[in-house]
Amino acid sequence: MSVDILTPELANSVLTRANPVAKLAAALCITITLLLSVDWVSASVALACELFMLPLLGVRAGTFLRRTWPLAAAAAVAAYSTALLGAKIGPVWLQLGPAVFTEHSVLTGVAIGLRGLAVALPGVFLLFSTDPTDLADGLAQKLRLPARFVLGALAGMRLVGLLVDEWRTLGLARRARGVGSGHSPIARFKAFLGQAFALLVQAIRRATRLAIAMEARGFGGIVDGRPAPRTWARESSYSRLDAWVIVTGAGVAALSVGAAVVLGTWNVVWG
Amino acid sequence: MPHLPSGPARVHARGWGWRHAGRKAFAVSGVDLDIAPGERVLLLGASGAGKSTLLHALAGVLGAAEEGEEQGELTVDGVPAPAARGRAGLVLQDPDGQIAMARVGDEVAFGCENLAVPRDEIWPRVHRALDDVGLDVPIDRSTAALSGGQKQRLALACILAMAPGLVLLDEPTANLDPEGVEEVREAVRRSVDRTGATLVVVEHRVSVWAELVDRVVVLSGEGGLLADGSPERVLGDADVRRRLAAAGVWVPGWHPLTGELTPSALRDTSSQDDDPQAELLSAQGLAVGRSPKTPPVVGGIDLVLRAGRAASVTGPNGAGKSTLALTLAGLLPAVGGRLEALPALARGAGTSPHRWRSSELVSRIGTVFQEPEHQFLTPRVLDELEFGPRRVARRPEKEVRALVDGLLERLRLERLAEANPFTLSGGEKRRLSVATMLATDPSLLVLDEPTFGQDALTWAELVRLLAELLEQGTSLLAVTHDEDFTNALSDTVYRVDGGRAARVEAVA
Numbered sequence: 001m002s003v004d005i006l007t008p009e010l011a012n013s014v015l016t017r018a019n020p021v022a023k024l025a026a027a028l029c030i031t032i033t034l035l036l037s038v039d040w041v042s043a044s045v046a047l048a049c050e051l052f053m054l055p056l057l058g059v060r061a062g063t064f065l066r067r068t069w070p071l072a073a074a075a076a077v078a079a080y081s082t083a084l085l086g087a088k089i090g091p092v093w094l095q096l097g098p099a100v101f102t103e104h105s106v107l108t109g110v111a112i113g114l115r116g117l118a119v120a121l122p123g124v125f126l127l128f129s130t131d132p133t134d135l136a137d138g139l140a141q142k143l144r145l146p147a148r149f150v151l152g153a154l155a156g157m158r159l160v161g162l163l164v165d166e167w168r169t170l171g172l173a174r175r176a177r178g179v180g181s182g183h184s185p186i187a188r189f190k191a192f193l194g195q196a197f198a199l200l201v202q203a204i205r206r207a208t209r210l211a212i213a214m215e216a217r218g219f220g221g222i223v224d225g226r227p228a229p230r231t232w233a234r235e236s237s238y239s240r241l242d243a244w245v246i247v248t249g250a251g252v253a254a255l256s257v258g259a260a261v262v263l264g265t266w267n268v269v270w271g
Numbered sequence: 272m273p274h275l276p277s278g279p280a281r282v283h284a285r286g287w288g289w290r291h292a293g294r295k296a297f298a299v300s301g302v303d304l305d306i307a308p309g310e311r312v313l314l315l316g317a318s319g320a321g322k323s324t325l326l327h328a329l330a331g332v333l334g335a336a337e338e339g340e341e342q343g344e345l346t347v348d349g350v351p352a353p354a355a356r357g358r359a360g361l362v363l364q365d366p367d368g369q370i371a372m373a374r375v376g377d378e379v380a381f382g383c384e385n386l387a388v389p390r391d392e393i394w395p396r397v398h399r400a401l402d403d404v405g406l407d408v409p410i411d412r413s414t415a416a417l418s419g420g421q422k423q424r425l426a427l428a429c430i431l432a433m434a435p436g437l438v439l440l441d442e443p444t445a446n447l448d449p450e451g452v453e454e455v456r457e458a459v460r461r462s463v464d465r466t467g468a469t470l471v472v473v474e475h476r477v478s479v480w481a482e483l484v485d486r487v488v489v490l491s492g493e494g495g496l497l498a499d500g501s502p503e504r505v506l507g508d509a510d511v512r513r514r515l516a517a518a519g520v521w522v523p524g525w526h527p528l529t530g531e532l533t534p535s536a537l538r539d540t541s542s543q544d545d546d547p548q549a550e551l552l553s554a555q556g557l558a559v560g561r562s563p564k565t566p567p568v569v570g571g572i573d574l575v576l577r578a579g580r581a582a583s584v585t586g587p588n589g590a591g592k593s594t595l596a597l598t599l600a601g602l603l604p605a606v607g608g609r610l611e612a613l614p615a616l617a618r619g620a621g622t623s624p625h626r627w628r629s630s631e632l633v634s635r636i637g638t639v640f641q642e643p644e645h646q647f648l649t650p651r652v653l654d655e656l657e658f659g660p661r662r663v664a665r666r667p668e669k670e671v672r673a674l675v676d677g678l679l680e681r682l683r684l685e686r687l688a689e690a691n692p693f694t695l696s697g698g699e700k701r702r703l704s705v706a707t708m709l710a711t712d713p714s715l716l717v718l719d720e721p722t723f724g725q726d727a728l729t730w731a732e733l734v735r736l737l738a739e740l741l742e743q744g745t746s747l748l749a750v751t752h753d754e755d756f757t758n759a760l761s762d763t764v765y766r767v768d769g770g771r772a773a774r775v776e777a778v779a
Contacts, residue, residue: 006373007413133373155371161415162367168561172602173645176638177707178629178663194648201693202644206368213369216330216361217429218385228356229387233380233394 006132013058015129021138022242026249027122033253034119039265042256043114049252050121057128071120079113137236148220170198279308279469280358280436286343289324298324301494311470313480316490317518318726322473326439330361357386359437360430364445366422376410382433400432404458420451424458431462440472445724448588448752475726478523519726527731537738537759549578551616551746558607559598567606568594572772581747583757586767592750600638600717601625616714633663637708639718643700647692659711682706698729718749722756734759
């Protein structure tokens with residue numbers, strides 16, 4: 001069974017019903033704003049708002065944690081390494097041999113960790129509530145991105161699912177030939193490279209065949225030197241809900257900047 | 272129905288030919304052919320006679336001048352094929368290779384969108400097309416969740432929704448199990464009956480299509496046509512039959528091993544001795560699955576594989592036949608029960624094949640995968656054959672040479688020794704993939720659908736070779752839907768279905 005990244009089972013939530021383009025805009029609002037400054041206030045405010053809105057996703061807490069723990073782990077690692085390696089300013093809070101943690105380095109670490117989570121969560125919201133086909137419809141119909149590009153990328157994503165299966169089969173097929181069970185790391189690495197190359201060959205063949213099949217169905221046609229006109233079976237439309245989604249995204253961004261400016265922690269990275 | 276098909280298309284070819292860029296010879300040449308609107312044509316010819324090239328040309332997807340050189344003229348409804356956009360619809364062989372969208376409804380709508388059909392008209396067309404091919408699934412069903420036969424019917428629905436005047440099918444059933452073949456053929460019959468579209472099918476299993484078409488056209492490998500006429504006339508002509516059979520076409524009533532005579536089993540499979548010395552691999556209550564974490568796909572399997580004996584594993588697609596074969600071949604771990612390599616096979620290497628080192632595995636069990644390309648490791652046929660004995664089994668150099676030379680000759684690969692395996696024809700690739708496994712002289716050979724999509728010549732060659740191996744004491748296990756194959760070779764047949772594997776009657 002192939003890995004089905006293109007037809008995820010989405011919870012029937014408010015966010016699932018919103019237009020993907022609106023969700024994308026809201027997520028970008030928050031993400032870009034948070035990338036402007038490294039301080040713990042704006043990050044915490046944004047993160048708090050995001051966590052507060054988690055129920056809107058309609059995903060069970062267990063499922064959510066199971067699928068996002070790598071993000072939390074990455075944020076924790078980033079926070080720890082910043083605290084360990086950051087500039088040693090202010091009172092020393094903890095010293096273990098050569099490892100020194102000062103007030104400044106620990107607070108910067110916390111800010112980095114929170115920021116990482118706050119920046120990643122809007123993406124998680126988008127991922128958990130969006131069908132890739134709807135996103136493609138939105139990008140092409142609402143943002144007027146070229147259909148050739150958007151649908152090509154969508155079809156490419158389908159191939160990724162097939163290639164996951166193909167990778168497994170290749171592994172077994174090559175083991176049958178006596179490849180890939182060497183015990184030295186070098187032998188394993190060589191076997192991995194060989195298998196990766198074989199997958200690349202198969203990927204190109206599949207892509208070529210798929211391109212022919214799509215062309216045979218009129219895709220990418222040129223009429224009078226311009227892309228042939230195309231209709232869309234499903235209309236990507238905005239509703240009042242989408243206005244709310246964008247207002248919420250902008251609101252979260254404004255609130256976190258406002259709080260940081262008022263508390264005097266706003267600190268633009270290139271300033 | 273708001274939008275009716277715009278009528279069947281006419282095909283006209285005069286002195287038509289095509290040479291792929293980078294090739295010296297023309298793939299097709301000198302084709303004079305007129306197909307009247309609504310005719311149903313079966314296009315035959317030897318492997319490499321250019322059937323697919325002609326079909327792709329009719330679909331208008333052969334490409335521009337830089338991709339090859341065109342001769343003569345080829346028109347659909349009086350205009351050059353690439354300009355007749357939307358008039359022809361093409362279904363290809365690989366069920367997975369032609370699906371672009373994630374969901375069934377979007378997939379069928381895709382072609383209509385590309386032709387700028389208004390939205391209100393698209394959905395009625397989608398439902399009509401799915402109805403025509405009898406694909407009764409929700410339109411938001413994931414396209415990845417369909418069976419092979421369903422995927423091919425979906426591909427057919429996709430082109431029917433575009434209301435083409437010309438339906439082109441390029442070996443649409445070559446990769447399907449018998450139920451899938453039946454499903455697809457009936458879907459084609461129903462839809463061309465309703466739309467009246469002109470039909471051109473390429474397929475070397477003639478019997479699948481013979482009664483659905485009203486004309487058979489045979490392409491000659493040397494240019495032009497070898498035969499053209501009604502199925503009865505073309506397939507009834509002794510001379511044409513002989514030439515078709517010699518070209519590897521599956522002519523109805525002509526057996527690849529015995530010709531016009533009734534086929535008989537290739538070997539005597541009646542004696543059922545139970546010589547314990549000949550037992551190689553035994554399974555007791557074996558359960559198999561793709562991963563130890565998921566529930567087993569098939570359980571409670573009891574079987575014994577013996578030297579010099581052949582077993583076939585049959586059953587519907589997705590029942591777990593391949594998983595069973597891969598487990599017996601030592602490539603997947605058993606997820607339950609017992610699988611034991613007996614002394615005659617293990618020869619001191621431990622009782623669990625999955626734990627063997629690669630050098631132990633390749634000299635005991637060989638596995639031929641369905642897709643030969645998955646097993647190619649090097650850019651040269653010769654290196655491919657030397658890989659196992661030299662680099663894995665580490666045989667002495669002299670022995671490697673003798674082994675490889677013997678195999679090249681026996682499998683008629685001498686001429687191709689320097690070629691790149693990926694550039695070989697389908698039949699050559701199959702022969703090479705079997706040869707690479709034989710190079711390390713395994714006692715048990717496991718084959719996954721070895722005859723899928725093969726022409727009759729390759730089929731006969733493969734079956735004769737496997738019969739020789741059995742004679743020499745190799746044990747065979749083949750996952751196969753091919754009854755001719757099972758009848759010719761197998762002593763025992765296991766049927767895998769509904770999570771169980773049961774032995775069915777020994778083949779007479």
